């Protein structure tokens with residue numbers, strides 16, 4: 330039964346999509362059958378994997394509103410053991426449509442449609458848009474949450490707020506949700522500010538997990554996105570690839586299912 334991991338932060342541009350794509354690819358590389366789902370109407374993960382958002386056929390949108398079977402929207406990728414569900418610009422405003430179509434069940438639609446595929450995967454990794462949007466649906470369907478952050482002055486406060494927002498949704502919609510931790514992204518030890526803020530974040534969240542692995546700022550990551558590929562395909566053996574392997578191993582060891 331898949332462990333469903335949501336990559337969430339209300340703050341934009343902290344690396345949610347980059348972490349979702351490359352964590353999913355790394356879990357697959359380590360032998361875990363993985364499904365990556367793009368829930369952002371901007372479709373960055375969809376494009377980052379080399380798909381054309383306007384020429385996809387059915388997407389997550391059609392499955393959520395009941396116009397397609399989930400099995401028919403899953404696509405293979407260039408990474409063995411990694412499948413993908415694309416987003417669509419139509420997902421913008423889908424929360425309003427879901428409220429009309431499903432009323433009381435509007436927040437559990439994603440959970441409902443994932444029921445039929447959970448047993449086929451070890452991990453389902455979900456990329457979320459910034460802000461809230463469909464995130465109640467995502468967090469209702471998830472087992473774990475990973476919050477990516479950057480190590481800048483402004484990121485500390487938004488991290489506190491992101492953590493609090495996730496806990497509010499946990500308390501109202503999904504008591505079993507496990508906030509598995511924070512991962513520090515675009516980290517560059519050449520910048521003292523990154524080291525300073527890392528230390529402060531680790532001290533501030535001493536009772537929660539901050540993943541030991543930091544994900545380096547890397548040109549290989551940027552180039553891989555331009556090429557529509559994951560780091561596993563584009564730059565195996567590089568420091569960015571090694572960091573993702575180390576992070577994926579931490580995620581596997583820290584998974585909720587491993588805690589029980």
Ligand SMILES: Nc1ncnc2c1ncn2[C@@H]1O[C@H](COP(=O)(O)OP(=O)(O)OP(=O)(O)O)[C@@H](O)[C@H]1O
Pocket residue numbers: 340341342343344345346347348369373457458459514515516544545546547548550551554
């Ligand atoms: N480790 C990294 N090294 C270099 N650049 C990175 C790294 N991680 C992310 N980036 C770059 O930072 C930018 C923001 O990353 P990304 O799109 O993943 O963030 P996001 O949180 O998903 O943004 P949004 O909130 O808009 O969805 C992108 O241009 C991406 O290429």
Ligand SMILES: [Mg+2]
Pocket residue numbers: 345346347369373457458459
């Ligand atoms: Mg994104």
